[in-house]
Amino acid sequence: MRDRAGLSAQKLSDRCEELGFAIPRSTIANNESGRKEAIPVHEVAAIAAGLETAPASILFPLDEADQVPILPIVTLNPFEAWAWFAGNSWVHNTYLPRQLSQGRAFDESVEIMAVQLKLAELINTWSLMRHSTKRINQLVLNGGQSEVAQSMRDSLSKLEDEMRRSYDYLIEAGLQPPQTSPELTHDLGAVMTSPERNAADA
Template sequence: MTQRRFDPGDDEDDVPEWADQVMATVAAEVRRRRKELRMSAQDLADRCEEIGHPIPRNVIANMESGRRASLPLVDVLVLAEALHTYPICLLYPVGYVDQVQRLPLQDSEQTWDAMRWFTGDREDFGMEDNMLRSFRAHIRHERAALVALKGEKHERWKAATAPNQTEREEAVLDQADYAERALDAKYQLRSARAFIREGGGTPPHLPPELADVDPPDTDTTEENDL
């Protein structure tokens, strides 16, 4: 179900439309996922209505059978929610479809690679978005800081409950190591948040454990109102 690269010498009628192939991939994955969940087309239609965007049973049936002429993006979003999956997994069914055609008149490629392109997880195009990169760094450093803080807390407890001096000293050393990791992760997190602000963006909310990351003079009123 993938369109081959167009050759000027080919008859255009022999080359399936890329848009049709994209829609066919989504439709096939909707049907596969629906059956996996033991849902009928009516069950899926009812769930879409509950979500707030009705998609009638006959529309779903026509989509799955290839009789539907178009598939709006809003339908993909709602269908994904109704099927307990992510929209990206309907567009690029990793593990279920080996290859897809990312854009018209291009050779097919591995579905995983196409998904990474769609999500901005590929840097081989030389067009990495600075804001996206800053948010990825933010997530990475936030996780590292939380893990380090959790480790520090655990080692503090071990030091306080150690049955002997040796284990107590080991716990104290480990606690200090985690504290240093937390400090470094917080510094990196603070830098990522600064880059986001400098780019005109609003950093994500911080969990209470990391409330001290932002400098005291940072205006977070706008962030807290979001």
């Protein structure tokens, strides 16, 4: 993988250091040769970032073996290993030992992860739509089409409702919603504590 990226072990080591993790060239060589049996999570993340690839490709290379171990007693093909690592419930429930695959914990953790990712996407969309709505409102003041502005406001309102539901889900699960910039956090706070929401909660 490093060879395909056209990087020497030293260059990869330098990249990792630039990313905040100092990984000596000798450590990278030991990882690749198998002389080092266990690789810490922070090294996996740094090496993946240095190679501009997904962390799962460090653990489960797609082109180096037909089967890879995910546990001492469980071996999968690399594609299934990737799917399991990314939270695929079907792979988990199909291939892991029955005593590990029948509980709800895995499915619940995957559901929470999906809500977190969805909320992050909603926040990004909300920020873009909010900026566009402000511009359209300004055009209306200058004689623009009010129907377009109302349609944007309606879409923004629906998006905010969906964001609130995702926020509530995460908070009820004892988790913090995704972090945002201070400015966006302030604006989101106004949405999350709007009079309409407080009235609905009462």
